[in-house]
Structure formats: structure tokens, C-alpha cells
Amino acid sequence: MTSIYDPENKRFETVGKVLDHTEIKIVDYNTGKLLPIGQPGEIVVRGYLTFMGYWNQEEKTKEVLDSNRWYKTG
Numbered sequence: 001m002t003s004i005y006d007p008e009n010k011r012f013e014t015v016g017k018v019l020d021h022t023e024i025k026i027v028d029y030n031t032g033k034l035l036p037i038g039q040p041g042e043i044v045v046r047g048y049l050t051f052m053g054y055w056n057q058e059e060k061t062k063e064v065l066d067s068n069r070w071y072k073t074g
């Protein structure tokens with residue numbers, strides 16, 4: 001998330017900062033393994049704001065939430 005107080009280039013050219021009480025990591029899309037800084041991959045997040053799952057769709061939920069509650073953004 002960005003703030004209205006961030007410079008324009010940060011607001012318009014980045015995804016901003018991780019919110020408080022939220023975790024984020026970049027993983028290999030196929031293996032789920034953590035990637036080194038600077039490597040492209042899939043963003044996964046978890047925290048108080050991550051949803052609990054799709055209503056009555058357990059299989060769909062398993063596609064995007066792993067057993068440690070990491071949400072795969074795709």
C-alpha cells in the first residue's frame with residue numbers, strides 16, 4: 001500500500017509497503033520455494049486481512065490458501 005504522503009513516483013510506479021501485521025514473500029510459482037531478492041516470482045501474503053476461504057468451495061480455497069495460511073496472489 002502507498003500513502004498520499006509518498007512521492008508520486010512511489011505511488012504510481014510501485015506497489016508500496018507491506019501493511020503492519022502482514023507478511024509477504026516472493027516464491028517460485030511452481031515450487032512455492034522462497035526466491036532471492038530481485039528474482040521475479042509470485043507474491044504470497046498472510047495476516048489478519050487475508051480471507052479465510054471461498055464460501056462452500058473447499059477445493060477452490062485449497063488452490064489459493066496453503067496449510068500455513070499463505071494466500072497465493074497468482
